[in-house]
Amino acid sequence: MSSTLSELPLCASEDLLERGAAHVFDVSLWGEPARAFVLRFDGHVVAYMNRCAHVPAELDWQPGQFLDQDQRWIICAIHGATYEPSNGHCVAGPCRGARLMGLAVSERDGQVYWYPDRNIQPTSTA
Template sequence: MSEQTAAPICRSAELVDGGLGVRFSFERNGGTLSAFVVRHDGKVYAYENACAHIPVELDYRDGEFFDLSRRYLVCATHGAYYAPETGVCLGGPCAGRRLAVIGVVEHDGAVWLQDPDPILKPLN
């Protein structure tokens, strides 16, 4: 990823374990996709912001991706819940399916897209 086109998704400090996620969008294959990044058990994970059941955004309020226990990602519309470290649906209408993984890496105090092809466009 060249430094001229690269932009961090967020600062590492913005992601608290089990806390609010950060929404972002990026372009891939000519389309813009909505996505999010969260921290779980000290690691960052990113997924397309689309339920595996019907592709609606998961968060019921901006950045609210975890359930009340802070152990699972949850779809506010369908109640499907997902393992944060794999994106696999553990229960709900899409059990066994998974969220689409977005490759990210954490370094230099920030979270970055790992895939060199997409161009990051943060949501406002």
């Protein structure tokens, strides 16, 4: 029986600079290959599926670059949907009011961990 509560190490805390580049990683979303990302915002690590709430396209304008020029918002490179990094809510753009699909993450002793759930699982080749 596989547990849905086990934690998986994702990256070192020091890899995630405040409002810096994200760590992007492969997952299985509903059994299909997909990608997720984790970044640091206001000191906290936050993680979401790399999947816009408007059209299920990847958000980053360059690999690992999710924040806008002012490093204030997560912004979709396709049509500019703007998301609040701390909770994934879309505050402007074509999917305003929707939200990014979040992943549970935590940080302890210099290490960032991810907690897979029913929908978002590790890839079988990871």
